[in-house]
Each structure stands twice: as structure tokens, then as C-alpha cells.
Amino acid sequence: MAGTRRPLSPHIQIYRWQAQMVSSVLHRATGIALAVGTLVVICGLLALASGEDRFDAFRRLVGSPLGTLLMLGWTWSLFYHLCNGIRHLVQDGGAGYRISQFVRSSWMSVIGSIVLTIVVWAYVFTAGGAA
Amino acid sequence: MNGKQAVVSDRRNPLKVAQGLGSSHSGVHHWWVQRLTAAALVGLGIWFVVLVLSLLGADFADARAAVARPWNALLMVAFLVAMFWHAALGLQVIIEDYVHTRWREVLALAAMYFLAFLGAFAAVLAVLRIALTP
Numbered sequence: 001m002a003g004t005r006r007p008l009s010p011h012i013q014i015y016r017w018q019a020q021m022v023s024s025v026l027h028r029a030t031g032i033a034l035a036v037g038t039l040v041v042i043c044g045l046l047a048l049a050s051g052e053d054r055f056d057a058f059r060r061l062v063g064s065p066l067g068t069l070l071m072l073g074w075t076w077s078l079f080y081h082l083c084n085g086i087r088h089l090v091q092d093g094g095a096g097y098r099i100s101q102f103v104r105s106s107w108m109s110v111i112g113s114i115v116l117t118i119v120v121w122a123y124v125f126t127a128g129g130a131a
Numbered sequence: 132m133n134g135k136q137a138v139v140s141d142r143r144n145p146l147k148v149a150q151g152l153g154s155s156h157s158g159v160h161h162w163w164v165q166r167l168t169a170a171a172l173v174g175l176g177i178w179f180v181v182l183v184l185s186l187l188g189a190d191f192a193d194a195r196a197a198v199a200r201p202w203n204a205l206l207m208v209a210f211l212v213a214m215f216w217h218a219a220l221g222l223q224v225i226i227e228d229y230v231h232t233r234w235r236e237v238l239a240l241a242a243m244y245f246l247a248f249l250g251a252f253a254a255v256l257a258v259l260r261i262a263l264t265p
Binding site for chain 2: 028031032034035038039041042045046048049051052055056078082085086088089092120123124127
């Protein structure tokens with residue numbers, strides 16, 4: 001806000017929360033989370049390139065309680081950004097702009113991402129732990 | 132007369148209209164690449180999740196051999212390039228939206244792009260080392 005004296009439009013705090021708002025805010029938030037999560041991808045690949053000791057250390061970190069929690073968060077972030085990203089691509093094609101469709105597709109992104117996260121982590125735990 | 136009126140009411144230099152680059156001076160390039168990388172990441176992202184899940188119980192040698200397989204190495208590099216590119220484009224919009232002091236904005240954009248390139252190069256180099264060294 002510094003450096004400008006122009007009037008600003010009302011910000012989010014004056015609006016009643018709606019599904020479309022939540023889906024939009026979550027898209028940005030999960031995008032930032034995923035950008036931070038690229039560090040895990042870099043570390044994993046560097047560890048795999050460096051040797052067995054480094055890779056085992058990486059797996060212990062990812063498999064620790066805190067690591068598992070973070071991976072759970074990143075899994076949901078990825079699936080939410082994926083579902084809502086597909087929704088945005090469909091909208092970029094010009095479809096789904098009626099308010100009812102907008103609200104419904106917002107909920108589909110949220111619910112779809114939760115379902116996909118549960119499916120993946122059910123597989124992870126039945127396959128015997130995060131690492 | 133008619134032609135002249137049309138130009139005046141448009142208030143834009145005809146060259147600007149012909150180039151079609153708009154106020155951003157880069158046209159729809161940013162928007163289009165963000166969509167292109169998004170479309171690529173739909174497929175590559177799902178592939179990445181499936182690869183990671185297939186390596187849950189694998190030891191070091193198995194994991195390394197899996198990433199070293201030609202198709203997997205190729206798709207991994209494609210995934211990394213699309214991911215870092217898409218992330219940088221998205222973070223750029225967020226910085227432009229929320230950082231309102233010009234020098235802070237430029238500094239944040241430069242730092243973010245340096246980090247994105249560094250991350251992308253490090254990850255791609257790691258895949259090349261895995262794929263090319265026995």
C-alpha cells in the first residue's frame with residue numbers, strides 16, 4: 001500500500017464468504033504452498049543423485065511425523081490446485097459461467113481434492129507407511 | 132475523413148494495435164504460457180504422483196533405477212521444467228498483486244526468478260546425474 005495515495009477498492013474482509021471466493025483464495029494459497037514444496041522435490045532428487053546415505057536421511061525426514069503431516073498437506077494442495085486448475089481451464093474455454101455452475105464447480109474442486117487425498121493416503125498407509 | 136475519425140476515437144497508435152502487445156508490452160504471452168504449462172502439468176503431475184506411490188516400498192537402488200529409466204527421466208525433466216515455469220509465473224502474479232512499492236516489487240521478482248531457475252537447474256542436473264551415471 002506504500003507509495004500510492006489512490007483510493008483502494010474494498011478488500012475481502014467486508015464480503016460474506018462464498019464458495020467461489022474460497023475456491024479462488026485456496027487456489028493461490030495452495031499455489032504458494034506447492035511452490036515451497038518444490039524444495040522437497042529438489043531435495044529428493046539431489047539425495048537420490050548423491051547416494052544411499054543421503055537418500056535414507058531424506059526418507060527418514062519425509063517419513064517422520066512432521067514430514068508425514070507436511071506431505072499430507074502438500075498432497076491435498078497438489079490435488080486441490082489440480083482439480084481447481086482443470087476447472088479454470090474449462091472456464092478459460094468459456095464454459096461453466098452461470099452462477100449456479102460456478103458454485104457447483106467450486107464445491108467439486110474442494111470435495112474432489114479431499115477424496116483424492118484420502119484415496120492416495122489410504123494407499124500409502126496400507127502399503128506400509130509414508131517412507 | 133472517416134478513417135481519421137476512427138483513429139482519433141481509438142486514441143491508439145495504429146502500430147500498437149497491429150502489434151497487439153497491449154499495456155503489458157508482452158501481449159498475452161504470460162497468460163498463454165501459464166495455461167500451456169498448466170495443461171502439461173495435469174498429465175505430468177498425475178504421472179509424478181503415480182511414480183512416487185510406486186516407489187513407496189522401494190530401496191535406494193530400486194528408486195534410482197526407476198528414475199534412471201529413459202522414459203521416466205524424460206518425463207521427470209519435462210515435469211520439472213513445467214513445474215518451475217508454472218510456479219514462477221504464478222508467484223510473479225502474486226508479487227505484482229501484493230507488493231505495491233516498485234523497488235520492492237522488482238527486487239522480489241528478481242529474487243523469485245533467480246531461485247526458480249536455480250531450483251530448476253539443480254533438480255534437472257540431479258536427474259541427469261541419476262540417468263547418465265551407472
